[in-house]
Amino acid sequence: MNRTDTIPQWLLEPEEQSGLQFNNRHIKKSKKNFITKTLMQLSDTVRNEFLSEMYTKKDGLLQKLDPRIKLITFVALTGFTTLTRSVSVLIVIYLFTLLLIFLSKLPFLKFIKRIWIFMPLVTAIMVLPAIFNVIVPGRVLLIIHEFDKPIELFGIQFPQTLSITQQGIISGVVLILRVSISVSLGLILTATTPWARLMKSLRLIKIPAIFITMLDMAYRYIAVLIKISIEIFEARNLRTIGKISHSSNKQFASNSIGVLFTKSMDYSENVYMAMVSRGFTGQVETISPFKFMKLDFIWLFAIILFMIVLYVFS
Structure with missing residues (x-):
């Protein structure tokens, strides 16, 4: 017996095209609005790159270090970056962060884009007025405009010449480098350390347990809240x-x-x-206990020596 003889005829007939189907001849395909696409992209990024902890499983240098040593050294590097005012020293530290990205087997270009697209560019816009002699006086590099007489506004005396100063440019570059290095160190630390182990290591710097718990919960469930937001916008679009x-x-x-x-x-x-x-009980616990290895002490000694050398030559 042929198999088609046992199948009802109505199942073998092709489906008729109805006006309710979403095709080009009847109803145009709905386009996701900007908010929905942004939320979906943010949700994919958080879920796939942060919550999955995909980079912590790579066989890189920083992934092998104890989270406590890593946290202490990164905090020390951030503090040293905040205190120094030498542009050359800041450039060396930034090149060192790029080396850490390479040695940790992280996606180099992706991290560079993530670092420079947001925070440093926003900082550059904020420090743009500082390059003028109105904010930071100093050696004139370029004269923008020269007024007929000095300007007084709200009792404040402004210079007669509007110009770009060397001290202003240096101050702006220093601030941009500081922000770039701090953001780079923060991203590298979170990308190479499992979140639970990082939260547990925060006890070393006397962070309150309630704050660690709140930070951990916010990190874990941000993807859930983004998903709820997407569902709210999608439900409205389907009924609009x-x-x-x-x-x-x-x-x-x-x-x-x-x-x-x-x-x-x-x-x-x-x-x-x-x-x-x-x-x-309010305490962050991990399955694998912390244990110092020989590599941890080598890393700690290398970072201390690195900061001493930078301090001497600065």
Whole structure:
């Protein structure tokens, strides 16, 4: 017997094209708005790169170090970067962070883009007025404009010549390098250290346990809150026909913030009660205990020697 003889005829007939199907001849494909696409991209980034801890499993230099030693040395490097004012020293430290990215087998170009696209560029915009002699006087490099007479505004006397100064450019470059190095060290530390072990090592610098718990919970469940936000926007898009006024969009945004806040409060309460019922005492615990290795002491000695050399030559 042929197999097609046992199948009902209506199952063998092709489906008819109806006006309810999303094709080019009937209804145009809906495009995700900017907010929805941004939330989805942020959710994928948080889930795939941070929560998965994919870089902590690589066989790199920093992945082999004890989290306590790593945290102490990175905090020391950040503090040293904040205190120094030498541009050459800051450049050397930044090149050292690039070397750490390479030795830790992290995606080099991705980290460079992530570091320079946001914080340093924002800082550069903020420090842009500092290059002028109105904010930081000094040796004139370029005259922008020369007024007929000195300008007085709100009782403040401004110079007659608007110019770019050498001291102003140096101050701006120093601040940009400081921000770049600090952001680089923070990203490298979180990318090469499992989050639970990093939270546990925070006890060394006397961070309160309640703050560590709040930080850990916020990190773990940020992807969940982003998912809830996406569902709110998608639910509205599926129920929307035609254009929506600007006032309606603002009202929806404010209502969505309230709904998200209410859901996050309920969710946090349920999660905390579930943790307490399973024996949570407020302390971050890890399965694998900390243990100092020979490589940790070598790293600690190398960082101390590195900072001493920079201090001497600065």
